[in-house]
Amino acid sequence: MEIQGIGIGQGVAVGRILRMPDPQPEPADRLSLRQPAEESVRAAQALSAVAAELGVRGQAAGGAAQDVLEAQAMMAEDPALVADITARLSRGKTAERATFEAFAAFRDTLHGLGGYMAERAADLDDLSQRVIAHLAGAAPSGVPESREPFILVARDLAPADTVLLNLDLVLGLITSSGGPTSHTAILAREKSLVAIVGAAGATSLVDGDEVILDAARSVVVTTPSDEAKSAALTRIAERAARAAAPVGPGLLSDGTHIPLLANLGNADGAAKAAALGAEGVGLFRTEFLFLDATSAPSVGAQQVEYERMLREFAGKKVVVRALDAGADKPLAFLNDADEENPALGMRGLRSLRAAEGILRDQLTALANADAATDADLWVMAPMVATVEETRYFVDLAHSLGLKTAGIMVEIPAVALLADRVLACADFASIGTNDLTQYTLAADRMLGSVASYQDPWHPAVLRLVGATGAAGAALGKPIGVCGEAAADPLLAVVLVGLGATSLSMSASALADVRSSLAGYSLEQARQLAAIALAADGAASARAATAAAASTF
16 A cells, blocks of 8 residues: 655655654643642743753754754744733633643644745644643653664654654654645755655554655555565665765766756755755755844845855855745745735745845845855846846846846746746746746645646646747756756756756755766757656656656
């Protein structure tokens, strides 16, 4: 039997299941035997203790995990949450019950916002559990102890648990909830863990079950045959050999150079990406500087962070995306107004134009950082829909001292007018996640339509091909920075459609480098034509894989 989910990365694992223990039971809804003031002290101490513990764990973990845990610690002491708990205590509730109810209300609020904020709602369950356990003098539910390697199964995995996983024993992760932007997914990518999230059928798995966790195919195979296990172990060995091979540039078999770049969310992952063979950065997301701020960071504060990144890649290309706020990433000082459908509203460049001072400050900070370092800095605008928007951003970036300015191709309208857009821009970078979302009219944060979120769909590939053709005709570089580039076979197809560079999570570089080496540019174009001729994503993938096996 196979359990479907959303695979994170291209890995495979074979092992026995170990489940996370059940969470603490819901506290009883009864009147407290203590005075409200006494319960208030208990609640405050528990919240403070949990926040401090998360902070300590974050300091020990570093990197993206530290960012996640520090954000979670801030949630634990959120003034609105504390006020809600206090109000419930004044009505005679116990600290345990008041905490439970307040966190549940906070969680419902985040769920209602949808997208990225809904993914963060799961973190509140973990916080609530930790505070309630502290009040009860008990240890919170956590990763079970084991002396043998195992595949961990959980409803969802809290950040505080994920960062402490023993990577020598944990072969992989399976969660029944969560999505591709959940913290489990984010940290699994960072740690190069084999993972499948959103696998509803995982609740049927029990301790000791042997499974094949196939992230590349997004399935969990239960009670696998000896033949299936042998094939999986061969794939694991082949992948390990690729990862251990000397790093080098991305090259097709005919010597065509396809630079392989890294997608990064902050400067902390730069050194690791470079060690894994990243030839530069194809997408540097700048949101980390803004998301937890109450006001836009200064030019100087931004410049410091940009210089950190650029120094790690001296002499190499670094593509920085201007602030992509809105939709699932609202900012109080930029665009927090309620919208019926924020994914189609004021986000990306639209928001920045409405607050041009923020955009000018960011571009100025980038120009200053560029002048102070030796990297090859490129800057691009997100959520561009028109030729006029392209011209606006590129002209503004050039006027502020930036040499290379382009746009992201995420909206079908821009791909359809790629020849006109590229006449204005220095380059384009295709964001396949959003391009797929808008082409198939399927919110990429919505699990119920996740099956539509497949970049193998010929409609998406046709738009990629139109952009690639325009780039070739005008001599303009066309990158791909969506996670589609991390699919080894799809990466070959993207090159065949005209992509001149590929950017992905650093952990995927070895797989893609190895895949590209097996095909010439002409063969990549043949595979692209086969994928385009299919009627759907599944048939495009199957037909391409069948043809590739004959080369």
